[in-house]
Amino acid sequence: MYPHLCQLALTTKHPHLCSSFYKKLLGYQDSGERTVRGIAAARIFSCKKVRAQCYWLTGDDPFFQLEIFHFEQPHSTDNTENMLTRGYNMLFIEAPSLDEICQDPQLAPHMRQICRYHDQGTEHLLVRDIDNNVLDIFSNATSHTLTKPTLRGVGATVNDLDREVSHFTQGFGLSESTVPSHFDPQFKRLSEQPQYSGVTQRSKTLVCGGYHLQLTQYNDTGAHHTKAQTDQGVLNIALGIRAYDDFAPLYQSLLDAGYQPLCLPMGDAISNSAYVHSASLSVELVQLPTHIQAMWGFPALEPEPEPEPT
Numbered sequence: 001m002y003p004h005l006c007q008l009a010l011t012t013k014h015p016h017l018c019s020s021f022y023k024k025l026l027g028y029q030d031s032g033e034r035t036v037r038g039i040a041a042a043r044i045f046s047c048k049k050v051r052a053q054c055y056w057l058t059g060d061d062p063f064f065q066l067e068i069f070h071f072e073q074p075h076s077t078d079n080t081e082n083m084l085t086r087g088y089n090m091l092f093i094e095a096p097s098l099d100e101i102c103q104d105p106q107l108a109p110h111m112r113q114i115c116r117y118h119d120q121g122t123e124h125l126l127v128r129d130i131d132n133n134v135l136d137i138f139s140n141a142t143s144h145t146l147t148k149p150t151l152r153g154v155g156a157t158v159n160d161l162d163r164e165v166s167h168f169t170q171g172f173g174l175s176e177s178t179v180p181s182h183f184d185p186q187f188k189r190l191s192e193q194p195q196y197s198g199v200t201q202r203s204k205t206l207v208c209g210g211y212h213l214q215l216t217q218y219n220d221t222g223a224h225h226t227k228a229q230t231d232q233g234v235l236n237i238a239l240g241i242r243a244y245d246d247f248a249p250l251y252q253s254l255l256d257a258g259y260q261p262l263c264l265p266m267g268d269a270i271s272n273s274a275y276v277h278s279a280s281l282s283v284e285l286v287q288l289p290t291h292i293q294a295m296w297g298f299p300a301l302e303p304e305p306e307p308e309p310t
Contacts, residue, residue, distance in 0.1 A: 003172045003250075004209030006063050006240030006286055006298075008091075008154060011232050012131045015070040017110060019055055021129060022066055024106045026093070027148040028057040031065065032297040043263040044275050056297030059151075061210065062290075063240055065297050087281060088234035090134045090155030092212070096146040098125045098139050111135075131232040153205075153212035154237055158280050161217035165204050167278040168213070171257030172239055172250070172285075174206040208239060238273075238284035247272045247287040254285065271296075 012018040022028055036052040050071065057066040098116070101107055102125065114126040114134070122140040129135060137149065158164040168174045203216040241250065251265060251274050259276035266273050272287040294300035 002209065003174065003239035003241055003285075004063055005154070005211040005213070005237060006209075006288075007065050007067055007238035007284065008151075009067040009069060009235035009237070010131065010133070011069045011071065011235045013070070013232050014130050015053065015055060015068060017130055018068055019057065021107065021110045022057060022068075024104070025101070025149055026057075026059055026066075026151060028059045028066060031056040031058040031299065034297075036069070040263055040266060046262075058297065058299050062299050062301055063209075063288075063293070064151075064211075067235075067297070069235060088154060088156045088236065090136060090214075091151065091234075092153040092155065092214070093135055093137045093149050094143050094146065094152050095125075095137050095139050095149040096144050098123055098137060101125065101137060101149065133233055151211070153208075153214060154234070155214040155216060156234075156281055158215050158217055160279055161202050161204060161215055163279050164215050164281065165206070167257055167259060168206050168215075171254040171259055171278075172283075173253070174208060174213070177205045177207045177212065208237075213237070236282040236284060238286045240286040240288060242287070242289055244269065244272070244287060244289070247274075247285070251285060259283075 010018065019030070023030070033053060033055045036054050037050060041052075042048060042050045052069050052071040055068040055070075057068065058064065095101055102113075110130045111127040114128065116123070116125050118124075122138050125135075125137040127135050127137065134155075136155075165176065169176065200219045201216055202219075203214055206213045206215070241247065247265075247267075254274070254276050255261070259278055262275040262277055262282065267287070270289060271292060272285075274285045276283055276285065288296060288298070290301045
């Protein structure tokens with residue numbers, strides 16, 4: 001058992017523009033949609049009631065989806081201030097060419113460039129998408145072998161780095177990784193606010209299957225309210241496993257590590273999910289066997305052939 005980043009959820013005020021943007025940028029395809037409502041959903045999103053439309057996008061990874069939520073009644077109308085100090089807020093994307101992205105007529109109108117710079121052999125393009133998420137799009141000497149931009153990881157700002165790392169390593173069993181240079185956002189470049197000129201940071205990166213989760217703590221910044229679940233921006237992530245027998249012990253491990261359940265686990269004898277909250281980040285644990293994953297917006301997989309008798 002090894003948890004894999006299987007879902008990245010975004011909340012948007014512009015579902016069709018958001019979907020078109022990420023399909024074009026990452027080469028993803030539509031893979032389904034569903035309506036989200038009911039008592040359980042309201043508990044997950046900390047609302048009295050909730051109604052949203054959810055759209056699924058998938059690419060080459062058979063156990064990953066981009067989930068785009070559009071809430072009919074979000075808690076707030078905007079989420080553009082203090083984005084860097086509130087939970088999940090950044091996507092790391094490796095690209096074969098930054099120039100092609102900047103000049104693409106379908107992408108450029110929906111990105112707001114922050115800056116472009118070189119650092120230790122890697123070129124970075126920092127932009128905000130239409131919902132104010134920060135995208136660190138980077139390219140280096142080995143990136144030219146890619147045929148299209150590829151999602152490499154997710155970034156989040158936390159109040160207590162050591163505590164959050166402990167949650168993920170002790171609860172989910174994730175391992176720490178040496179922080180690569182292209183997973184090291186620079187606050188002075190991102191903030192665009194001179195009052196943060198003296199801010200320092202600490203970061204640690206965790207391995208989530210084929211992706212990375214970077215957690216960053218900024219020192220000497222003003223405290224900001226945690227964004228509401230229905231605010232625009234990155235909503236949460238899901239870590240996935242396949243085997244049914246692994247779900248219950250892993251969920252108990254999360255509780256033992258200090259995660260708080262947002263509601264009781266949901267599922268049956270085939271698949272399950274549980275929503276938990278650490279000190280400042282929400283995470284979904286997904287247990288999903290391959291033979292029914294297409295029902296939940298993941299690519300359909302061909303069954304593995306049975307071994308020939310010897």
